[in-house]
Amino acid sequence: MTARTSTESARDIPEATVARLPVYLRALTTLSEAGTGTCSSEALAAAAGVNSAKLRKDLSYLGSYGTRGVGYDVDYLRYQIAREIGVTQDWPVVIVGIGNLGHALANYSGFRSRGFRTVALLDADPARHGEMVAGIEVQPFDDLESIVAEHGVAIGVIATPAVAAQAVADRMVACGITSILNFAAGVLSVPAGVDVRKVDLSVELQVLAYHEQRKAQGELA
Amino acid sequence: MTARTSTESARDIPEATVARLPVYLRALTTLSEAGTGTCSSEALAAAAGVNSAKLRKDLSYLGSYGTRGVGYDVDYLRYQIAREIGVTQDWPVVIVGIGNLGHALANYSGFRSRGFRTVALLDADPARHGEMVAGIEVQPFDDLESIVAEHGVAIGVIATPAVAAQAVADRMVACGITSILNFAAGVLSVPAGVDVRKVDLSVELQVLAYHEQRKAQGELA
DNA sequence: TCCGTTTTGTTCTCCCGTTCACAAACTCCT
DNA sequence: AGGAGTTTGTGAACGGGAGAACAAAACGGA
CATH class of the missing domain: 3.40.50.720 (NAD(P)-binding Rossmann-like Domain)
Structure with a gap:
């Protein structure tokens, strides 16, 4: 749908993933406001309404921000996604x-x-x-x-x-x-x-x- | 995005095609209002902003409503699409x-x-x-x-x-x-x-x- | 320290959608 | 009637995304 013809950059995140990142961001914000400090991919996926395997794969494009056996730090991951999609700036x-x-x-x-x-x-x-x-x-x-x-x-x-x-x-x-x-x-x-x-x-x-x-x-x- | 779990029917049109049919419908309406009686897949595809091969494949799911060497009758195709997506009714x-x-x-x-x-x-x-x-x-x-x-x-x-x-x-x-x-x-x-x-x-x-x-x-x- | 448990990151496979390419079919002109 | 030119409809190749499954890594308890 969106025509992309500009310069290619190092890591290119699949379009389908880009469209879901804002959804994860919102889910993380909700979790953070509820006082949740850490969450598993399973929990975050449920909050975002997607499959947990898909969520993990999506996040893996950004980097390795989780801890095996533990999950993701809500605020840290939230910041990383916000930075990646550029909503930390105005x-x-x-x-x-x-x-x-x-x-x-x-x-x-x-x-x-x-x-x-x-x-x-x-x-x-x-x-x-x-x-x-x-x-x-x-x-x-x-x-x-x-x-x-x-x-x-x-x-x-x-x-x-x-x-x-x-x-x-x-x-x-x-x-x-x-x-x-x-x-x-x-x-x-x-x-x-x-x-x-x-x-x-x-x-x-x-x-x-x-x-x-x-x-x-x-x-x- | 849209969860479909209801009964399967005879011809099932791919979800991606369903999402484009309304776009074709609008393009056909515009053409019809401009007095165009017949159009090729190339012309309609341009008006709808898609690839002509994709347009033809999409239309082929509905049936065979075009004429080779000629193109599509604008009003006839418009009616067929409207009927298929159900907007002939209220x-x-x-x-x-x-x-x-x-x-x-x-x-x-x-x-x-x-x-x-x-x-x-x-x-x-x-x-x-x-x-x-x-x-x-x-x-x-x-x-x-x-x-x-x-x-x-x-x-x-x-x-x-x-x-x-x-x-x-x-x-x-x-x-x-x-x-x-x-x-x-x-x-x-x-x-x-x-x-x-x-x-x-x-x-x-x-x-x-x-x-x-x-x-x-x-x-x- | 070692083992079991939990959970991530990633590989592999399958399916859907896109695009190419071409044969079939129709029109028009001679 | 026949051939040249158009345009549709579709078979086949291709690419990307979804989901299953598993290995790697961290934690906790004994």
């Missing part, structure tokens, strides 16, 4: 398109608590400019370039209607953004070296509908 | 948790236009009851059972805080819902036969952060 993020979804994203606490700082909310509609959302003022989309330059933004979020998405993406790429999270429908085309991840709510529902339909067919057969 | 949906995200979901036009009808918005907070969102009144969560029974709801959406999610899922399952779209953080445990799909916004950003960090490391190496 990532400035720009959100474009402050409709219903943009509002929800701006207010979503899960971003800030995980190292993502929303530095600007942009919208092309002048009627929205000046509105305060989640303590941040909505600014004109044309301010994109100056904001990206000022804060060194590398990650952009697109929450606009589908028709505007490609134009927004082009502007983002032009001013140096290299990672895009896209909530708009349709396919974005971006140059090599730019990562795009897409979240499509209606696709998720349609997949559920397919399985639901199959269940119904099975019953009357 | 799916009643319940949304639980009418915070920022719940608002966005209730207002999201992509659901209704794709055969999903929001029949109820539920929230445990009495302060929200009676509020009109997207033309629908927010009702108490305790009305879940009666609403599900009345409308024959099979699909539920969870947009609550993480702490409430498991309890909501349990109630949903107890009253007959068999497909859940979960936006809350954390792992849901449900009995076999119930499908859960999870959308985790912060996981998506963290995956981007990982790749972004790698790009940065590559530059200074």
Whole structure:
């Protein structure tokens, strides 16, 4: 899904593993807050909802952070995963398109608590400019370039209607953004070296509908 | 991701293909609206953002709906895919948790236009009851059972805080819902036969952060 | 110190999904 | 009617990820 064409680095962690690391991170945070100091791969796997063998294999890509016969130190492992996926540092993020979804994203606490700082909310509609959302003022989309330059933004979020998405993406790429999270429908085309991840709510529902339909067919057969 | 333990049916379409069918469906709709009557696998694949060989293989699981040397009839193929994933019929949906995200979901036009009808918005907070969102009144969560029974709801959406999610899922399952779209953080445990799909916004950003960090490391190496 | 217990890290095998490559099938032109 | 040109549908090779199984390593008790 995510196009990777940039430079290869020493250890490359499988894409499937990368997608699970944030899940482990969250499980570890929960365990830590519950006062757990050490946990086995079995326990952590249960908390993360995966197979323990898969968990151990995933962690082995990062290094050897466990102790045989004992398990993993929760806080230590948590730090190692956070460092590996880069959430120990602070990532400035720009959100474009402050409709219903943009509002929800701006207010979503899960971003800030995980190292993502929303530095600007942009919208092309002048009627929205000046509105305060989640303590941040909505600014004109044309301010994109100056904001990206000022804060060194590398990650952009697109929450606009589908028709505007490609134009927004082009502007983002032009001013140096290299990672895009896209909530708009349709396919974005971006140059090599730019990562795009897409979240499509209606696709998720349609997949559920397919399985639901199959269940119904099975019953009357 | 999605646990499938229900009855196996005649043709089983690979999970990866099922996830792409909605994308093809959208591309076909766009083509149809642009007045295109026929298209090749190459053209459709470009519109959907996939490899043409993959597209043809995916479509071959549904049947043989193309014509060699010509391509696919846009409207005919669109109908076939829609029928296969079950969006020719109307799916009643319940949304639980009418915070920022719940608002966005209730207002999201992509659901209704794709055969999903929001029949109820539920929230445990009495302060929200009676509020009109997207033309629908927010009702108490305790009305879940009666609403599900009345409308024959099979699909539920969870947009609550993480702490409430498991309890909501349990109630949903107890009253007959068999497909859940979960936006809350954390792992849901449900009995076999119930499908859960999870959308985790912060996981998506963290995956981007990982790749972004790698790009940065590559530059200074 | 030595042995049994626990748990990690890793190897091996299997399966699913992707991609290539090509034969079959259809259209159009002569 | 026949041949050239297109495009589908699919067989086969390939690569990556999932899970089982086990050896290596640490701990604890006698």
